[in-house]
Amino acid sequence: MNKTVLAGQQLQCIRDERILFDQLSFQVHAGEILQIEGRNGSGKTSLLRILCGLALPSEGEVLWCGQSIERAANEFRSELIYVGHYPGVKADLTPLENLAFVRSLTAQSQAISDEQALAQFGLYGFEDVPTRTLSAGQQRRVALARLFVRQAQVWILDEPFTSLDKTAIKMLEQLIDNHAQSGGLVVLTSHHPVHCPKTPVLTLDLNASLG
Ligand SMILES: Nc1ncnc2c1ncn2[C@@H]1O[C@H](COP(=O)(O)OP(=O)(O)OP(=O)(O)O)[C@@H](O)[C@H]1O
Numbered sequence: 001m002n003k004t005v006l007a008g009q010q011l012q013c014i015r016d017e018r019i020l021f022d023q024l025s026f027q028v029h030a031g032e033i034l035q036i037e038g039r040n041g042s043g044k045t046s047l048l049r050i051l052c053g054l055a056l057p058s059e060g061e062v063l064w065c066g067q068s069i070e071r072a073a074n075e076f077r078s079e080l081i082y083v084g085h086y087p088g089v090k091a092d093l094t095p096l097e098n099l100a101f102v103r104s105l106t107a108q109s110q111a112i113s114d115e116q117a118l119a120q121f122g123l124y125g126f127e128d129v130p131t132r133t134l135s136a137g138q139q140r141r142v143a144l145a146r147l148f149v150r151q152a153q154v155w156i157l158d159e160p161f162t163s164l165d166k167t168a169i170k171m172l173e174q175l176i177d178n179h180a181q182s183g184g185l186v187v188l189t190s191h192h193p194v195h196c197p198k199t200p201v202l203t204l205d206l207n208a209s210l211g
Contacts (some may be wrong), residue, residue, distance in 0.1 A: 004065060006154060006185060007050065013046050017035035020046055021206050022062070030153065033176060033186045033199050036058045040204030044189040045085055047206065048158050051187060079109065081150055089144035089166060091132035095123055095142045096160035100151050108151035117148035122168065122180040147175060155179060157188040178205040 010023040021045030028034045036044045045068065049055040051062055053069045053076070062069045064076040089098045099114040112120075118127055121141040126134060131142055140163045155176070161169050176186050188194065194201050201207035 004153065004183075005063075005186065006187070007063040008047075008051065009063060010060035011047070011050065011057045011062070013043055013050065014058045015046065022059075024106065024206075026204055028185050028187055029201075030183045030185050031199070032143065033178050033180050033188070033194070033196060033201045034199050035194055035203045036187065036189045036206065037203050041088055042206040043204060045158055048082070048084075048156050048187065048189065049122060052075075052080060054082075065091045076154075079153045080156065081146060081154070082156045083143050083158065083160055085162075087139045089139055089142045090130050092130055094128050095131055095134075095145070096127045098142055099145060100145050102149055106150045108142075110149055110151050112148050114145075114149065117145045118142070120148055121145050121171070135163075140164060140166060144172060147179075154182050154186075155184060155186045157186065159189050159191070161192065161194075163178055163209065 005027050007027045008023050012022045013020040024068070046055065050057050052071070053062070064072045069076045072177055086111050090101065093101065096114055100119060103109050103114065115127060118124065122143060123138065123141055123145070126138060133141060134142065141162075144160060160172060164172065173195050176188070176194070177198050179199050180186055180196065180199040
């Protein structure tokens with residue numbers, strides 16, 4: 001039986017006295033991709049932040065392999081990469097320095113070098129410039145290069161395709177697909193369909209959760 005699972009249990013989120021979602025339960029297993037859908041303001045980012053442990057639900061809990069993510073905090077965080085809605089890169093550092101920072105925080109690095117990780121995302125030649133001088137799409141690529149550098153089973157990605165061109169979108173879809181195929185687990189938001197040829201993309205519609 002596949003026991004590696006991230007689960008939301010009876011989750012409720014209230015913002016400004018508005019219930020965004022209520023009694024929301026779902027599971028994501030190793031090898032699965034879950035796309036959270038919903039209109040602007042429906043609570044997708046709020047849900048991802050709750051799943052990462054960056055925000056608390058008003059009710060319910062998030063479980064990692066059967067344990068609450070507070071109780072299993074160390075195990076869960078060591079298996080988690082979160083790429084938020086904003087790239088989350090340090091603007092005054094270069095792309096190489098940003099990746100070195102990520103690597104310094106992790107015990108489980110990938111064998112790939114930082115230069116190779118950046119080159120994979122089309123940033124060859126941009127390794128040593130301040131990240132703030134890069135375009136929006138290039139800054140997003142620096143943030144996503146983390147996926148090559150850190151080894152983590154759980155990827156939580158908030159609108160990762162924003163600002164990316166067609167080539168980078170295809171590459172990221174491939175990367176997500178490969179991650180799932182090798183036993184990873186991905187939860188993401190996107191306003192567009194996500195095409196992963198080898199892995200079915202499951203969906204959870206937040207608009208439907210309130211009926
Ligand atoms: N910290 C906060 N304090 C007050 N309201 C908040 C907070 N965070 C989010 N909200 C509100 O909660 C609602 C949902 O926000 P959220 O960012 O989760 O939506 P979303 O589905 O990701 O939207 P989008 O598709 O536009 O990115 C919004 O109306 C937002 O204003």
